[in-house]
Amino acid sequence: MKNTESSNQCSNSARDWMKEALAIAGQASIDVPVGCVIIKDGKVIAAAHNRREEDKDPVGHAEILAIREAARAMDSWRLDDCTLFTTLEPCPMCAEAIIQTRIAALYYGAYDLKSGACGSAFNLFKQGRIYPVPDVIGGIEEEECQRILTRYFEANVRSNSNNLKQHPLPPDES
Numbered sequence: 001m002k003n004t005e006s007s008n009q010c011s012n013s014a015r016d017w018m019k020e021a022l023a024i025a026g027q028a029s030i031d032v033p034v035g036c037v038i039i040k041d042g043k044v045i046a047a048a049h050n051r052r053e054e055d056k057d058p059v060g061h062a063e064i065l066a067i068r069e070a071a072r073a074m075d076s077w078r079l080d081d082c083t084l085f086t087t088l089e090p091c092p093m094c095a096e097a098i099i100q101t102r103i104a105a106l107y108y109g110a111y112d113l114k115s116g117a118c119g120s121a122f123n124l125f126k127q128g129r130i131y132p133v134p135d136v137i138g139g140i141e142e143e144e145c146q147r148i149l150t151r152y153f154e155a156n157v158r159s160n161s162n163n164l165k166q167h168p169l170p171p172d173e174s
């Protein structure tokens with residue numbers, strides 16, 4: 001299964017699924033546009049975008065919401081044989097949640113150099129943990145995944161700076 005032909009097929013369909021995740025990300029109204037879809041047997045069983053602002057939910061990241069929806073669909077906390085696509089490299093919270101589901105493979109789009117937990121800022125996916133870790137493949141449709149984030153932050157730069165004034169970081173944080 002590791003020959004060139006099958007890996008090409010795999011990456012083609014990975015790009016298609018990432019486009020689905022991008023479409024979901026685009027449905028975010030006030031939140032940072034991150035989208036996630038979970039696939040089982042060639043079908044989307046869960047899809048969510050980031051809803052932290054919309055739901056006033058501190059853990060309302062796309063991956064967490066999609067995982068919960070997938071678990072309901074599977075009637076199980078175990079998501080073996082599922083594949084998760086998310087437009088942004090998961091943060092540590094979502095990365096650990098993904099590992100806990102026993103999901104088989106994780107594909108992400110843009111790299112998150114500040115918070116990404118697939119190797120950019122942290123790496124929770126090291127082999128040899130007590131749990132098996134999924135296969136992790138980053139950089140799928142990276143440009144478009146990054147573009148929607150850049151567009152969002154450019155449009156929200158003023159309100160973001162207002163938020164920082166209202167909620168200043170401790171002096172030792174940057």
Ligand SMILES: [Zn+2]
Pocket residue numbers: 061062063090091092093094095
């Ligand atoms: Zn997250």
